[in-house]
Amino acid sequence: MNSSKIALVIGANGGVGREVSSALKRHGWQVRALVRTPPKDANAEGIAWLQGDAMHSADVLSAAKGVDVIVHAVNPPGYRGWEKLVLPMLDNTIDAARASGARIVLPGTVYNFGTDVFPLLREDSPQHPCSRKGEIRAEMEHRLKEASRAGVRTLILRCGDFIGPHAGNSWFSQGLTKPGKPVKTLSYPGDYAVGHSWAYLPDVGETMARLLDREDELASFDAFNFGGYWLDGQGMLDAVRRVTDDPRIALRRFPWWLVNLAAPFNETLREMVKMRYLWKKPAKLVDEKLVAFLGGSPYTPIDDALRTTLTSMRCLPTQAKSSAKPLLV
Template sequence: MTRNNTVLVLGATGGIGGEMARQLRQAGWTVRALKRGMAQAALQEDGTTWMRGDAMDRQAVMQAAKGCSVIVHAVNPPGYRGWAQLVLPMLDNTIAAAKAEGATIVLPGTVYNYGPDAFGELLAEDAPQHPVTRKGAIRVELERRLEEASRHGARVLIVRAGDFFGPKAGNNWFSQGLVKAGLPVKAVSYPGRVDTAHQWSYLPDVARTMIALLARRDRLEPFACFHMAGHRDADATQMSGAIRKVVARRTGTEPRVSAFAWWLLTLASPFVTTLREMREMRYLWQTPVLMDNAKLVAFLGHEPYTPLDEAVEASLEGMGCLGTAPAAVAA
């Protein structure tokens, strides 16, 4: 197993990948990332070494991973396009590189693996995985391949969390459903049912959690999986309330809360891939989804946590929803 603080972040221009790269640099790691179209490797002012390549190119991934002890696999097709064709080949390239280097693969996980049968109580790491969506089935296969890789030279760390939100817009419900990135918040469009619990995870907290676990990776089993509690919206009002409070304080206008227009999404989904994939996830808003972080707390002693109002304000400001330009987010 390679032992150093050199890491390759795949998906470093995205939300969780970018946050991981930023925090890893701050923690003293040497950070590499892939970028298409570059003539040669280049060290940016932020300290990341950008290397020419694509996550779909196995040789490029293996070359970039040379000498790395960790590979953060945070790459996803933009707008959910090409999931079935791209997601698994990209992971296979990461696995090949990790085996060659004896590296640890870090995967930001989701609840897509689980079907409604798992949501009757707090969701533990070993809950049965019976997905009811295409993305869920792919997520299960991702983890199956990673578990297999952990028996053949690679090591794996998976941190599953609830719906992501953070300062950088991306493929998430916060910036594509509740509010719209780059626009003033005049209304909060909430997709869930009243009194149905939902779980949110602030991207900087997710990154802090994964980096804290990496700092103790010598104590992890070859295939390690943890759940985060994140922000638990027990009655489906806390997230909307936090957005309204922040917007009212910053702009003097309090947005209203309305029900998400599922009917409109249904009409448009045959023509727009992103909307079709969002519609497929509707079941996650119709049943309580809360995760058990007991294993994480037992291992780390705590779970990194940013107060909800603070996290929401940073997210809205970063997305340019508070009358200011979007805050710069490190790639």
């Protein structure tokens, strides 16, 4: 247990930030949370909530005084404002970590890898991104690596698309399914045979906490791939049918044509189109390093993860439909 250690989580209201805050508390850490809108109770859930903006260096510096770890889990919502916001926020975190001597923890993505290294992504795979968002992600890791040479330690946990409670604008909750409604169809954004990496948010938080429990064993700049679940369209359909007990759920094509029509008028949709390449070719995170370090797989069974996800989305039917006949698709 790490009761004497303090972690600052920037973006604790988001999916990753919320889960890593909870996990660190379970592992005995003292947790501070820097958010724009803290709860009325400044110590809700045993966390010290601080009001501030990751774009304001003074806010980050003040919140990071005396901490051992800074979890940089803040992102512009809905893909908006990446060009102007992402790198300045990270620079503020780097400055604060340098001042406090803390290790930075970054939830990473597959965006910084190009199709030249698909389908198997390893921690040391070359980074040749094929999108502007990927270029920014690669630059984030470059800045962190440069900072590590000057004594700012970093841990990166690279993940696929998120599922789980509080996943926000995730592909699962906003693309494949519809919140607040029983699942009738799954709108798959790629070819049904193309696999995709999924990360269950509670597992991501727990894995970060387990890695930080052994912080002294980590390299000054260390990265791990969080493999999560590797499912193609049919695999995801089978899992959702099991969880909902509804074999009538059908697999459908995601309406990219509609997104393309609306994209010129919506920044989030424009960014979705740019990231479509991740649904055209498989990009699997190889997690041998993580599993070996932890001494086993850290992943919740997929049915349990989807059941929790769909419950949080209010999508599970009120009654099982085990007697329904399958729909051939």
